[in-house]
Amino acid sequence: MTPPNTLRYLPTIEERLLDEQLASWQAEKPEMGVLVLLPEAEREAVPRIQQACTRRGIPLAGAIFPALTEGGAFRTQGVWLLRFDEMPYTALYPDLPREPGKIQAALDAIAADLKPHLRDTHDTTLFMLFDAMVPNIATLLDELYLRLANRVRYMGANAGSESFKPIPCLFDGSRIIQNGVLAMLLKPHQGAVLEHGYLAPAQMLTATSTEGNHIMQIDWRPAFEVYQEMARAQYGVEITRENFYEYGVHFPFGIVRANGMTLVRIPVALEEDGSLFCVGEVPPNALLALLKAPAVDSAQTIGALTEGLEELGGSPAGQELLLFYCAGRRLHLGIDAAQNELQLFAQRTQASRIAGALSLGEIGGTTRWDYPLFHNATLVASYWGRKDT
Amino acid sequence: MNHEQQILTILYEMAMAIGGEVSVRPLLTKTLQQLLYHTSFPAGLVFLDLPRDTGAPTIEARLEAAIGDFELAENVGRVLTLPAALLRGTNEVSDNPDLLASLSGKDNAYKTFLRLPIDQNGVILLLAPKPPRTELPLTRIFQPVMANLAKAILLCRHHDAYTTGLVTERDVAWENLRKVNRALKTLSSGNEVLVRASEETALLKQMCSVVVEVGGYRAAWVGYAQQDAQKSVRPMAQHGIGADALGKLRFSWADDEYGMGPTGAAIRSGEPQVIADAYTDPRFAPWHGDAIEMGCASVLALPLTDSDGQAFGVMTIDAAERNAFDEEEIRLLLELANDLSYGIVNLRSRAERLRSAERLYKGLEDAIQAIAATVEMRDPYTAGHQRRVAQLAEAIAIKLALPPERIHGIRLAGTVHDVGKIGVPAEMLSKPGTLNSLEFNLIKMHSSVGHEILKDVEFPWPIAQMVRSHHERQDGSGYPDGLRGDQIPLDTRIIAVADVVEAMFSYRPYRPGLGMRAALDEITGNRGKLYDEQVVDACCQVVEAGFEFK
Numbered sequence: 049m050t051p052p053n054t055l056r057y058l059p060t061i062e063e064r065l066l067d068e069q070l071a072s073w074q075a076e077k078p079e080m081g082v083l084v085l086l087p088e089a090e091r092e093a094v095p096r097i098q099q100a101c102t103r104r105g106i107p108l109a110g111a112i113f114p115a116l117t118e119g120g121a122f123r124t125q126g127v128w129l130l131r132f133d134e135m136p137y138t139a140l141y142p143d144l145p146r147e148p149g150k151i152q153a154a155l156d157a158i159a160a161d162l163k164p165h166l167r168d169t170h171d172t173t174l175f176m177l178f179d180a181m182v183p184n185i186a187t188l189l190d191e192l193y194l195r196l197a198n199r200v201r202y203m204g205a206n207a208g209s210e211s212f213k214p215i216p217c218l219f220d221g222s223r224i225i226q227n228g229v230l231a232m233l234l235k236p237h238q239g240a241v242l243e244h245g246y247l248a249p250a251q252m253l254t255a256t257s258t259e260g261n262h263i264m265q266i267d268w269r270p271a272f273e274v275y276q277e278m279a280r281a282q283y284g285v286e287i288t289r290e291n292f293y294e295y296g297v298h299f300p301f302g303i304v305r306a307n308g309m310t311l312v313r314i315p316v317a318l319e320e321d322g323s324l325f326c327v328g329e330v331p332p333n334a335l336l337a338l339l340k341a342p343a344v345d346s347a348q349t350i351g352a353l354t355e356g357l358e359e360l361g362g363s364p365a366g367q368e369l370l371l372f373y374c375a376g377r378r379l380h381l382g383i384d385a386a387q388n389e390l391q392l393f394a395q396r397t398q399a400s401r402i403a404g405a406l407s408l409g410e411i412g413g414t415t416r417w418d419y420p421l422f423h424n425a426t427l428v429a430s431y432w433g434r435k436d437t
Numbered sequence: 438m439n440h441e442q443q444i445l446t447i448l449y450e451m452a453m454a455i456g457g458e459v460s461v462r463p464l465l466t467k468t469l470q471q472l473l474y475h476t477s478f479p480a481g482l483v484f485l486d487l488p489r490d491t492g493a494p495t496i497e498a499r500l501e502a503a504i505g506d507f508e509l510a511e512n513v514g515r516v517l518t519l520p521a522a523l524l525r526g527t528n529e530v531s532d533n534p535d536l537l538a539s540l541s542g543k544d545n546a547y548k549t550f551l552r553l554p555i556d557q558n559g560v561i562l563l564l565a566p567k568p569p570r571t572e573l574p575l576t577r578i579f580q581p582v583m584a585n586l587a588k589a590i591l592l593c594r595h596h597d598a599y600t601t602g603l604v605t606e607r608d609v610a611w612e613n614l615r616k617v618n619r620a621l622k623t624l625s626s627g628n629e630v631l632v633r634a635s636e637e638t639a640l641l642k643q644m645c646s647v648v649v650e651v652g653g654y655r656a657a658w659v660g661y662a663q664q665d666a667q668k669s670v671r672p673m674a675q676h677g678i679g680a681d682a683l684g685k686l687r688f689s690w691a692d693d694e695y696g697m698g699p700t701g702a703a704i705r706s707g708e709p710q711v712i713a714d715a716y717t718d719p720r721f722a723p724w725h726g727d728a729i730e731m732g733c734a735s736v737l738a739l740p741l742t743d744s745d746g747q748a749f750g751v752m753t754i755d756a757a758e759r760n761a762f763d764e765e766e767i768r769l770l771l772e773l774a775n776d777l778s779y780g781i782v783n784l785r786s787r788a789e790r791l792r793s794a795e796r797l798y799k800g801l802e803d804a805i806q807a808i809a810a811t812v813e814m815r816d817p818y819t820a821g822h823q824r825r826v827a828q829l830a831e832a833i834a835i836k837l838a839l840p841p842e843r844i845h846g847i848r849l850a851g852t853v854h855d856v857g858k859i860g861v862p863a864e865m866l867s868k869p870g871t872l873n874s875l876e877f878n879l880i881k882m883h884s885s886v887g888h889e890i891l892k893d894v895e896f897p898w899p900i901a902q903m904v905r906s907h908h909e910r911q912d913g914s915g916y917p918d919g920l921r922g923d924q925i926p927l928d929t930r931i932i933a934v935a936d937v938v939e940a941m942f943s944y945r946p947y948r949p950g951l952g953m954r955a956a957l958d959e960i961t962g963n964r965g966k967l968y969d970e971q972v973v974d975a976c977c978q979v980v981e982a983g984f985e986f987k
Contacts, residue, residue, distance in 0.1 A: 190470055198479060198546070199507040254449075304446050305475045333453040335446040418569075419473040419505065 054131040054433035055368045055403040057118045061093040061127050066100050073131050074104055081135025083232070084110030084219075085128035085405045088209050093127065094219055101221055107135035109230055111177040112217040114210030114375050117404035120391035122383065128403045130370070130432060137165040137233040140218060142225035144182050146260070151184070151191060159195035162233065166199050171236035173430070176204035178229045180408035181214045183260040186329040186422040188229075189411065193420055201239030202420035203430055204411035205372035206327070212316055212408075240370075240430035241356025242412035242423060243349050244312055244377070253278065255334045263301075263315075263324045266336060270322030275299075275315070278338040292318045297379040300425060301326065302339040312339065312425040314376040327376065327409045328422045346389045353429050354396045361431050364397040371404035372428040378406060380425070389427070403432065444578050447475055451582045460600075461593040465502035468586055469561070473505060476575060478551060478563035480505030482540075484524060485559040485590065496521045506564070509540065524560050528553055528576035532568065540564065553579050556587030613763060620769035623652035627773045631780040640784065641674035644777050648754055649677040655733050655757045658683055659741070659777075661750040662690050662704045670700055670751065677755070678731065686727060694723055699738035704748045709771050712736040713760045728755075735761040739774035743782055752777060804894075805853050812859050822939060825986045827851030829976070830935035832984055836975040837931070846898025847928050853900065854907045854932055857887030884908050885917045899926070907932045910967040930969040934960055934976050937968070939986065953980060 053076075056069050073080055084097055091112050101108040116123045139161055145154050166172060174196065178185050189202070207217040216226040253274060257265035266274040272292075279285045279299050287295045292315075302310040313336075317325035330336070357364045371393065378386040394402055410428045413420055454471050458464035469481040483502040499516050503509040523536045529552045537547040540562075551563040561583070626647040634640040641659045648657035656677030660670040668691035672683045689695040690704035697720050699710035712718045715728040715736050728734070733755035741750040752774045756762065762770070809823050830851040834844040858866060861883055865876055872880065888905035906920060906929040913921035915933075925933075941956035957977055964973040 194466065194504060194510075197503075197505050197507040197510050304443055305477070309477065331450070333450065335449060413477070413479075418477050419479055421474070 052368050052400070052433050054133075055401045056129045056131075057116070057123075057126055057403065058129065059123075059126040061090060061096065063096060063100065066097065066127075066129075067104075069129060070100060070104050070106055074106060077131070077133045079134045081107035081109070081132040081138075083130040083132065084108065085116055085130070085403065086110060086112045087115050087124045087126070087405075088112055088215070089124045090127060091215065091217075094224055097127070098219065098221055106221075107138070108219070108221040109138045109140075109232060110219050111207035111230060111405075112209075112215065112219075113205075113207050113405035113407060115406040117371060117373055117390055117402070117406065120394050121387050122378070122390075122406060128405070130403055133433075136235065137162070138220065139231050140220050140223060140225055140228060141231065142218075142223075142228035144184075144188065144228055146184055151187065155188065155191040155195060158231065159192070162196065162200075162231070165233050166196070168235075171238065172200045173203050173234040173237035173239050174200040175232045175234050175237075176202070176229050176411060177218060178204065178206045178409070178411075179214075179217050179226050180206035180208035180212065180327065181227055182206075182229070183262070184329055185409065185411070186331075187260075189420050189422055200233070201237070202411060202413070203240035203428065205405065205407035205428060206409035207405075208408050210375050210406070210408070238360040238431065240412045240428050241353055241360060242410055242426050242428045243352045243356070244310075244374075244423065244426040253336055255330050255332070255336050258330045258332050258334070261313075261326045261329050263326065263330050264321075265323075271324045272318055272322040275324065275338070282338055283340055289318060297376050298340070300339050300376065301330070302337040303330065303334050304337060310337070310339065311421060311423060312376075314424045316376075327424050346385070346392055349427065350389060350392045350396050353393065353427055357397065357429055357431070364399050364431070366398065366400050368432045369397060369399045369402045370430050370432045371402050372407040372410055373404060374410060374423075374425045374427070375406045375408055377425045377427070393427070393429070397429075443573060447578060448581060451475075451579075452585060455582070455586055455589050458589070459593060459596050461590060461597055462502070464586075464589055464593050466504065468582075469502055469504045472553075472561065472563055472579070476551065476563060476571065477569035478505075478549075478565045480509070480547070480564040482506075482509060482562045482564070483555075483559065484562075485555070487524060487558055487560065490521070490525060494521055495519060496524050498524055501559075506540075523550070523552070523562070526552055526554070528580060530568065530576055537564065551575055553583050555583050555590070559587070559590070613765065616761075616763055616766040617769065619652050619654075620766045620773075623648055623654075624769050624773045624776075626651040628776060631776055634780055634784060637781055637784050638674065640777070640780055642676070644752070644773075645674050645676035648752075648773075652754075654754050654761075656731070656755040657752065659750060659752050660688060660700060661741075662748065667691065668696065668701075670704065673750070682731075686724060698724065699736050700751050700753050703738035703740040703751045703753075707740050707742060707746065707748045709740070709767055709774075710738040711762050711767065713762075715755075716759075731755070732757050734759045737762045737767060737770060739771055741774060741778040741781065743778070749778075750781075802849065805849055805900075808856050808890075809852050812853075812856055822943065823852050823855055825943070826854060826932065826935045826939045828987060829939055829979070829984065830931050832979045833931050833935060833972060833975045834928075836979050837927075837971065843898070843928065846896070846900065847903075847931055849896070849898065850900045850903035850907075850928065851932050851935060853887070853891065854904050854936065855883060855887065856890055856904060857883035857885065859890070860886040881908070881916050899928070902926070903929045903932055907936055909933065911969060912966050914967065925969075927969070927972070930972050934968050934972045938976060938980075942986070 058065050058069065082101060086093065097110065098108060116126065116128055141158060145151050209215050214226055216224040218225050218228055218230040253267045255263050255266055256268045263271040265271055276287050279287045283299065285295060285299065296315040300312050300314040302312055304310050313326040313328050313330055315324045315326050354364065373386065373390065410423045410426045411420060412428050451471050454467050455464065458467055465483045469483065473479065473481050481504050482500060484498040485501045487496060487498055495518050497516050497518050500509065500513050503513050519539055520536050530549065532549050534548045537550060541547045546566050547564040549565045549568045553561040555561060627644055630640065630643040630647055645657040645659060648654050658675035658678060659673050661673050663669045663671050668689050670688035670690055675683050687695050688698065688700045690701040695701065699712050702710045712721050713735050715721050715733055716725060721728065721736065735756045735758065737754045739752045740748040741752060742748050754770065812823070827848045831844055831848040834847045861879055865879060884905050884907060888901050891901035891904055905917065906925055909915035909918065909920040909925045909929065911922055913919050937960060938956040941951045941959055942953050944950040957980060960968050960973045960976060964970050
């Protein structure tokens with residue numbers, strides 16, 4: 049069986065190489081479309097890519113991530129081109145609302161756009177690439193699930209800059225936007241699997257004052273003060289304002305669920321008043337654990353991912369896969385250990401090609417048909433380009 | 438973290454979520470979201486108010502909330518027939534695809550369910566294609582949550598009922614206010630029309646216009662009950678409906694099908710009549726087609742009654758919406774109809790009074806002219822004197838901008854001011870040359886005699902007094918009473934000036950006419966002394982403006 053040929057990494061973004069690749073694909077699949085994953089350092093290339101696609105009349109969607117994953121390594125140069133044999137329904141929604149009153153209307157509009165394209169098959173995945181600066185992604189997912197329920201599977205990741213500075217990071221053939229989402233309906237598609245492996249410790253404290261992804265108070269005291277105490281008491285680590293950015297990623301918060309799974313929330317910013325910003329929302333009054341990231345149970349994590357893929361669509365061997373690897377996880381593990389996980393994943397799956405990016409938050413369920421949640425510190429994997437899944 | 442701590446964590450979070458809602462629907466949604474979030478079941482359903490257990494194998498239960506299943510979510514609010522064994526029972530996790538078959542759709546997606554009863558009367562079902570992995574006892578964890586949820590549902594239902602009641606009450610109040618307000622505006626504008634009304638037909642037209650243009654009703658018309666054999670109702674005025682269209686419709690106040698409608702019934706009963714649905718009400722059967730064509734969905738007929746309370750007509754108001762007229766609105770519109778009745782009756786009696794007065798005046802004038810003619814027949818030389826004095830006095834009164842009624846009185850007084858000369862011997866009246874003092878005293882008596890003649894005739898004006906005093910002078914030198922200044926009424930002062938001017942201007946048996954110039958010299962020369970200043974000025978202006986005796 050000829051391995052599929054729908055993923056292509058170009059180490060440099062040269063117009064000629066880009067056009068050759070597009071031309072070659074287009075000759076094979078005239079109705080093709082393309083999803084582009086770009087590293088932050090190559091973001092200036094967006095207009096060139098848009099022009100190249102426009103010239104050939106190829107529909108385009110894309111996102112900018114802190115880095116790409118390719119060949120078991122992280123890349124800050126080059127580009128991933130992911131071909132669709134036929135461009136799926138794609139929509140860009142900039143400037144998503146944050147006010148509760150406006151969220152309903154915005155989600156009604158998005159659901160109304162999507163529903164007409166969901167009539168033909170149930171094997172559909174709603175693939176979402178959010179700008180990581182959107183602070184209420186978990187709420188938006190809850191609302192989306194109320195509207196679309198099991199009509200689609202949910203999968204996605206957050207794009208943007210690893211410095212968490214706002215940048216336009218989502219694009220199509222003619223626009224590049226921020227504070228929004230790129231939504232694509234992949235079909236047929238069996239969804240994705242998601243895994244992290246962080247363990248919850250014994251002590252729990254209540255987030256007594258939160259607003260979206262902003263934790264003002266824990267246990268009725270300034271969040272950072274309590275965070276410092278928890279780290280000192282549980283792990284003997286002295287976290288200060290100076291070393292916060294170095295340590296935060298190693299000691300994320302965990303929100304515990306009844307199924308034993310933990311939602312990870314990595315604190316990424318510290319305010320003057322001692323409040324903390326996380327990647328992902330923290331519900332009001334959520335009970336928080338301070339997690340110490342796993343020593344590296346990479347084998348378990350990768351094993352679970354591979355099993356999940358097998359459950360979704362049979363053996364991944366010889367298949368093309370898409371992988372999002374959390375930037376926070378890489379920071380915690382360090383680049384070498386993180387790359388080891390990438391290589392382990394490639395070995396275990398025996399995939400013919402794995403396109404991927406370093407993401408700033410991930411969307412999915414830890415089991416098939418799971419309630420879709422917004423995660424940090426995870427790996428999200430799915431098949432790409434299979435017609436039989 | 439041990440299981441107890443984990444359970445406490447979940448209970449705490451769910452209790453906070455449940456406690457934060459005040460309305461049933463968000464409460465159920467939030468609870469389901471929390472349960473799905475914590476358990477990894479992908480779909481959840483809530484059924485409340487389950488019927489009593491009769492042992493039947495199936496239950497008809499209303500789906501109150503559904504999350505995670507697109508098809509089932511479409512059925513929220515509908516009654517589903519489901520196996521009793523699925524909905525009834527204790528907390529349980531079960532792999533039983535057969536029980537779930539009716540919920541699984543065509544692809545039989547669900548194999549596992551978690552049942553969480555809510556206080557015996559309701560149940561939450563969480564559904565999954567396979568048992569989600571967990572080490573926690575899901576059947577026990579949520580028992581205290583469900584107990585709290587049952588109470589929260591009760592409280593939220595009370596709150597929903599309360600807020601629904603408030604909203605309904607507010608909407609009803611708004612609607613009532615709107616109706617009353619439009620009726621009040623109509624009433625107010627109708628009263629303005631009444632105040633200004635001077636003619637009956639115009640009043641009816643304007644009132645119909647107010648009802649439609651100000652009140653916003655579809656159409657309005659006024660009909661009068663005819664005393665003919667058919668007891669027909671004759672349209673007199675309308676607005677919002679063409680006269681031709683209205684004329685083609687048949688109305689009556691007889692005891693027949695055309696009299697059974699609101700118009701006829703209002704005339705017969707003297708009470709307002711309402712047709713809440715003009716398209717279907719059998720009393721409105723003869724006009725159903727017309728009502729539909731014209732968009733008149735409800736009708737109000739208000740009787741117009743005379744001072745004895747007898748209905749002589751009807752004002753009919755059509756509205757575009759069904760049930761347009763409520764009690765308060767009818768009360769206000771009836772007030773409008775009563776005002777219109779009063780206006781009509783008042784205009785009619787005013788017109789009657791005017792006609793009577795005109796007849797009376799005509800009679801009086803005829804009598805006065807007859808008296809004047811008698812005097813003039815005895816005194817040919819002064820023939821026309823009174824008529825001409827009346828003419829000039831009227832012109833002066835007009836110049837002084839006196840009211841028309843008063844001017845009329847002045848003219849009549851001028852016409853008969855010398856009637857007392859009937860008591861003066863005819864030869865003395867036409868005697869050439871000067872009169873001796875005895876003769877002159879006899880002549881001077883004519884004003885008193887005139888007064889005696891006229892004093893018992895009931896004129897609307899003080900004719901007799903004007904006749905008596907027309908020779909009085911401002912300085913008190915006149916006769917018969919030597920009145921002075923303001924003691925002499927203005928009307929009399931006008932006749933006095935006109936009398937002097939006409940007398941000097943005209944030929945007399947004892948001298949030729951002296952001309953207008955001499956006459957004006959006389960009054961201006963004695964302006965303020967013998968004659969009233971403003972009357973003299975007015976007389977001069979009248980003459981200068983071209984006045985001529987006819």
